[in-house]
Amino acid sequence: MxxxxxxxxxxxxxxxxxxxxxxxxxxxxxxxxxxxxxxxxxxxxxxxxxxxxxxxxxxxxxxxxxxxxxxxxxxxxxxxETASREPFDSQSEPKTIGPDMELSDVVPLCALARFCDRAGGVWDNLRASDDPEKRKIVLQEVGDCPAGRLVLRDKAGNLIEPxxxxxxxxxxxxxxxxxxxxxxxxxxxxxxxxxxxxxxxxxxxxxxxxxxxxxxxxxxxxxxxx
Ligand code: FES
Structure with missing residues (x-):
């Protein structure tokens, strides 16, 4: 950015x-x-x-x-310093795909802030995020993750960031x-x-x-x- x-x-x-x-x-x-x-x-x-x-x-x-x-x-x-110097996208595991968003995940960056497991977890909610309530949970849980372990993009590839x-x-x-x-x-x-x-x-x-x-x-x- x-x-x-x-x-x-x-x-x-x-x-x-x-x-x-x-x-x-x-x-x-x-x-x-x-x-x-x-x-x-x-x-x-x-x-x-x-x-x-x-x-x-x-x-x-x-x-x-x-x-x-x-x-x-x-x-x-x-x-x-032992962290990878590869860009985030190169380190990401296979994306989780939802109806209109996709989620990248770099587990080694996890700070254990415990946002992503609430209310069924961000991954399951993303797969069903054509439901407005589940979409809201996904946006909140990813957006509040302080570590940037989780990153959302829309189908056009645009970042969805707070x-x-x-x-x-x-x-x-x-x-x-x-x-x-x-x-x-x-x-x-x-x-x-x-x-x-x-x-x-x-x-x-x-x-x-x-x-x-x-x-x-x-x-x-x-x-x-x-
Ligand atoms: S880094 Fe200086 S006291 Fe901790």
């Missing part, structure tokens, strides 16, 4: 934090669960004062979260863990420690517990506890 604000960037520091440039808005984003613990939506929480540049903890051990306090040096944090202003949400998960990943929205470029620019996307989740095996992206490991 096109970059909306050319000053904004997230730079991954080798075995250290994410340095955020360009005055990117930062706020808490809290998952709203149903009685079974599946997610139904988002509640916007505290907004942080706008800063032109700041460092966000990537190792999970800062005492001043969400910001880095250099503890990564004391714990010898290994932040090696509109986001460039910003970073600090995901808080009241069900399985206090802290979830960074929800990066609106096409902010992410640069690896060795200078590679990952595919610019509308929504991705970055690991901030230090445990992901798919760094820099979240793979849901934060839900396993310390």
């Amino acid at each position: 096109p970059v909306k604000n050319s000053k904004m960037k997230i730079k991954i520091c080798e075995n250290g934090p994410y340095t955020v440039y360009g005055g990117v808005p930062l706020m808490d984003q809290i998952l709203v669960p149903d009685a079974e613990g599946l997610s139904t939506g988002w509640h916007k929480g505290k907004e942080y004062p706008l800063q032109e540049e700041y460092d966000l903890c990537r190792c999970g051990h800062s005492k001043t979260k969400p910001f880095c306090d250099l503890t990564h040096n004391e714990i010898f944090f290994d932040g090696t 509109e986001f202003e460039p910003s970073i949400g600090l995901v808080l998960d009241p069900v399985v863990a206090e802290l979830g990943p960074l929800w990066v929205r609106g096409g902010i470029p992410i640069e690896s420690a060795d200078g590679y620019i990952y595919e610019v996307r509308n929504r991705v989740t970055l690991c901030r517990c230090g445990k992901s095996t798919n760094k820099p992206f979240c793979d849901g490991r934060h839900t396993n506890g310390e």
Whole structure:
């Protein structure tokens, strides 16, 4: 996707934090669960004062979260990036086809935000999405997925994406863990420690517990506890 604000960037520091440039808005984003613990939506929480540049903890051990306090040096944090650099579409498994939409899925990007299993699951609802209620569920479950694991297109191949202003949400998960990943929205470029620019996307989740095996992206490991 096109970059909306050319000053904004997230730079991954080798075995250290994410340095955020360009005055990117930062706020808490809290998952709203149903009685079974599946997610139904988002509640916007505290907004942080706008800063032109700041460092966000990537190792999970800062005492001043969400910001880095250099503890990564004391714990010898290994932040090696292991994620695929292939574009999303090249990594996608066979698409799920519905009456007028199709769904791409890249499982390694899953942040375990638990939107896609509610109300029968996005895949079954998509196959029957000529029913307006099921179509609504599909649009909500895919659109609320912070990780961009799931991507919808119409039959003409046009993306069906929520509109986001460039910003970073600090995901808080009241069900399985206090802290979830960074929800990066609106096409902010992410640069690896060795200078590679990952595919610019509308929504991705970055690991901030230090445990992901798919760094820099979240793979849901934060839900396993310390
Ligand atoms: S990355 Fe610096 S304290 Fe966690």
